[in-house]
Amino acid sequence: MSLALDAPAPIGFAEKIWRINWGLVLVLTAIAGVGVLALYSAAGGRFEPWAARHAVRYGAAFGLMLVVALIHPKVWLAMAWPIYIVSVLMLVAVDVIGKIGMGAQRWLVIGPLQIQPSEIAKVAVILVLARYYHGLRKEQASQFLYTLPPVAMILVVVALVMVQPDLGTAMMVLMGGGALLFVAGVRIWMFLAAGVSAVACLPIAWTLMHEYQRKRVLTFLDPDRDPLGAGYHITQSKIAIGSGGLFGKGFLKGTQSSLNFLPEKQTDFIFTTFVEEWGMVGACVLLALFALVLVWGFSIAFRSQHHFGRLLALGVTSLMFLYVFINTAMVMGLLPVVGVPLPLVSNGGTALLSVMFACGLLIGVNVYRDAQLPRTR
Amino acid sequence: MKHFRKGDGERSGLFTRRALVLGGAQAVLLTALAGRLYQLQVVETERFASLADENRINLRLLPPSRGLIFDRSGQPLAVNRNNFRAMVTSDRGRGADVLIERLDQILSLGDADKNRLLRELRRSRNSQPAVVRENLGWEEVARLEFNAPDLPGVFIDLGQSRDYPEGELMSHIVGYTGRVADEDLAGRDDPVLSLPTMRFGKKGMERSLEDDLRGRAGAVQVEVNAVGRVVRELDRTEGQPGTNALLTIDLDLQRFVAEKMKEHQSGSVVVMDVITGDVLAMVSTPGFDPSTFARGITQSEWRELLDNPERPLHNKAIAGVYPPGSTYKMVTALAALESKAIDPWTRLPCAGFLELGNIKFHCWLKGGHGSTNVTEAIACSCDCFFYEAARRAGVDRIADMANRLGFGKTSELGLPGESSANQPSRGWKQEKIGKAWQHGDTFNLGIGQGYMTATPLQLAVMTARLANGGYEVQPNLLLAKATPREELAPPAPRDKPTAPSLRLNPQHLQIIRQGMVDVVNGSLGTAIHLRRDGAGKVLDPAFTFAGKTGTAQVKRITEREREMGITQAQLPWHLRHHALFVCFGPADKPRYACAVIVEHGMAGGSTAGPIGRDVLVETMKRDPSRRTDGFKKMASR
Secondary structure: OOHHHHOOOOOOHHHHHHHOOHHHHHHHHHHHHHHHHHHHHHOOOOOOOOHHHHHHHHHHHHHHHHHHHHOOHHHHHHHHHHHHHHHHHHHHHHHHOOOOOOOOOOOEEEOOEEEOHHHHHHHHHHHHHHHHHHOOOHHHHOOHHHHHHHHHHHHHHHHHHHHOOOHHHHHHHHHHHHHHHHHHOOOHHHHHHHHHHHHHHHHHHHHHOOHHHHHHHHHHHOHHHOOOOOOHHHHHHHHHHHHHOOOOOOOOOOHHHHOOOOOOOOOOOHHHHHHHHHHHHHHHHHHHHHHHHHHHHHHHHHHOOOHHHHHHHHHHHHHHHHHHHHHHHHHOOOOOOOOOOOOOOOOOHHHHHHHHHHHHHHHHHHHOOOOOOOOOO | OOOOOOOHHHHHHHHHHHHHHHHHHHHHHHHHHHHHHHHHHHHOHHHHHHHHHHHHEEEEEEOOOOOOEEOOOOOEEEEEEEEEEEEEOOOOOOOHHHHHHHHHHHHOOOHHHHHHHHHHHHHOOOOOOEEEEOOOOHHHHHHHHHOHHHOOOEEEEEEEEEEOOOHHHHHHHHOOEEEOOHHHHOOOOOHHHHOOOOEEEOOHHHHHOHHHHOOEOEEEEEEEOOOOOEEEEEEEEOOEOOOEEEEOOOHHHHHHHHHHHOOOOOEEEEEEEOOOOEEEEEEEEOOOOOHHHHOOOOHHHHHHHHHOOOOOOOOHHHHOOEOOHHHHHHHHHHHHHHOOOOOOOOOEOOOOEEEEOOEEEEOOOOOOOOOEOHHHHHHHOOHHHHHHHHHHHOHHHHHHHHHHOOOOOOOOOOOOOOOOOEOOOHHHHHHHOOOOOOHHHHHHHHOOOOOOEEOHHHHHHHHHHHHOOOEOOOOEOEEEEEOOOOOOOOOOOOOOOOOOEOOOOHHHHHHHHHHHHHHHHOOOOOOHHHHEOOOOOEOOHHHOOEEEEEEEOOOOOOHHHHHHOOOHHHOOHHHOOEEEEEEEEOOOOOOEEEEEEEOOOOOHHHHHHHHHHHHHHHHHHHOOOOOOOOOOOHHHO
């Protein structure tokens, strides 16, 4: 197999810059702008403490994204395992030493940095799965035995984040990984089997869950069970969204968030803060922006000439979708409160960086869409 | 070029199909999100909007200041005093335990208060504040302010509390207020009653005038944040202070009466205007200190008041029931005259006792009074005359006359806790005792003994109705009331009764009154010593008065005791006779009536009589019903 003969000529730097999806970059920036707006409002009309920092972080993450986008996929192919292993080690570290945080061990403190390894792990799993399936033939991909290693890769991370405990990230890794396995060609019956055994394991999972997690699930099933206790968050969030109406209460005029009836309004419930003030119109605009990102992601995946790029782009896109869907469905009372931020909008550095890193990978797939990648094993 | 790697095309095809399925699923889920948004923000938006307003808009009631109570001359009896109270709000009881512990360190609350606070904070909706402690001193206020950073949700509130400047003297009439109880809410939907600082009339006029004194609450609409802190005021409506009231009581006279009663352990005096029914003084001893209730009574103080045999919480003037004894003889006499069972000239014999079958009914005078007519019989209080008069008139006519004179039912005075006492009749005995009425019962009723009981107020009302010429005058404690915007002033004096007439023969009434005049002034009178004042000086003719003594048996005198000649003073206090005296004056043109009961005072003439005389003479001297110049305008308050 003489690959060199068929290989296209390497592209120049200007061509690379040209191939960056600037439209997508613009959409991402617009979403981050919504984040700045919402955080400004959540702080009661002040840039401190969240909005200004968010803008600065976005600027830094923006640079990171461009740098990542210009790195050749072969580098990521090579780096996939190291990144995965490092993030697994960090997850272990956080379980062992990171005994700080709100009822869960999620933070790793390195010098002045506070890192949330679970955010990095989401991307790492996508990378390592994309690399794995890149190296398989189609027939192999559909075989049961070849499905075991990627399932193990997923479950290791899921187990580690469950221990923290971080149900949201666990769900995302599980579903994001599952999406990747699905498009990689794993047989449908295996998904069905996994689904059936998951249902069978539910009672066991229930006994393994923490008290507050059980409470959240019960509250989700019936929010009126305890309207002033565990159901408080979701009730207040629904009130905020519903009272916003079609056009919202107006910028800085959201009563639920400014009077603190809304919990965690700068992180997990930032969507509520925004929607209370901007109404259904604002919510649809924001969701449409995210939908644009997804469309871009799919089109990048379809245009990629190599399997690694396809899988990577689709994995990143699925991750993005899961972030948005789980977060918004949760604040609207469609899912239990599991602690998933709204990407690019919620306050929080690690999540922002890892999302932008993932977007960099996505754009990189487009930049190097016709790159030749070695078959890896 | 595309197929530079074998099998990639196949992989790509599968990938594309699966990715499209995935993308479709994502599109469906995103559409579901939009649908949920539509449901929340368009379909149910009104419900959520009102829930959001309920969250943030808090209607806080402004308690109205309670109406003031004055005596007839404008002297304050119940006023409001500024009261610094510590209040606390908490977000659905979160962190309440810690907060209460800290408050306990600063104010030493005690376990009962700590438990009450915890209960109230956990229960409170809309972050309604709870009262930590009332009537804070300056030092306590300062300590709370100093520790404010450690006491989130605690604030000092300037409210009003009730103060009773006359204390015990007016305790039974004015009463007191307390925390609103569940039974107070019956039939009242005034939202102000749900305020934790609100006070409700519990006893006396505070109770009977509750709905006037309370006033109307103002309201302020405030925007609050999640922990109940007020962010801004949205709207305010001012309330209306409660109605102020003038009582018919003459405070100076009341003080005089109380002074006179001081030497006796327990008893009661009622002074009434016979024309208007105004109660000018009403004393029941001992009284209690209403300020203990205003500041919150302790369990032990309460126990002590309840266990006292002299029953300080009991207003004996309206709730104390006693056999009226000889003071009832006017009723028997009038019933006999009106029913023509006797006429004014009928003379009846007295040998010291009357025999009915084998039972002896004794006259109080061992040797008997000989033959007397009705006037003389009243003056000398001959029991035998009234045994016979009662027998002739019959129980039905006596009971009917007694009812017309006010016995056996409560008056229109309006004080809570008034007793109707007991006016026995044939029907009553059959129903309550299950036995038929006997002749002996009639004999006993004729001299106000047996089943017969009356309150001091009823005796005063009877005396007033006899004295005013047979008008059905009702006792009355409220002279005037007015909202703070109107002028509060006593009504113009009045000399003619407005009450309906009892349609009694004026001549008969005159005979009864003459008998009562003779009790004090006639040669046969049982209380002729009362013609002279305490210093032995004959009374000014202008203050000549009429009266009737009474001695009510607490314990039946046995034949054995009668033979042994045991005197009342030898008995233990609680078994001695009650001493009664009713009187009116001036004798020729009656204006004031007075009833006195000294519990276990042994003899009406010697114990209760002098009090009645002094009180009545003092009342006539002061003449409060005709004199209004002493009224002090409350403008300065």
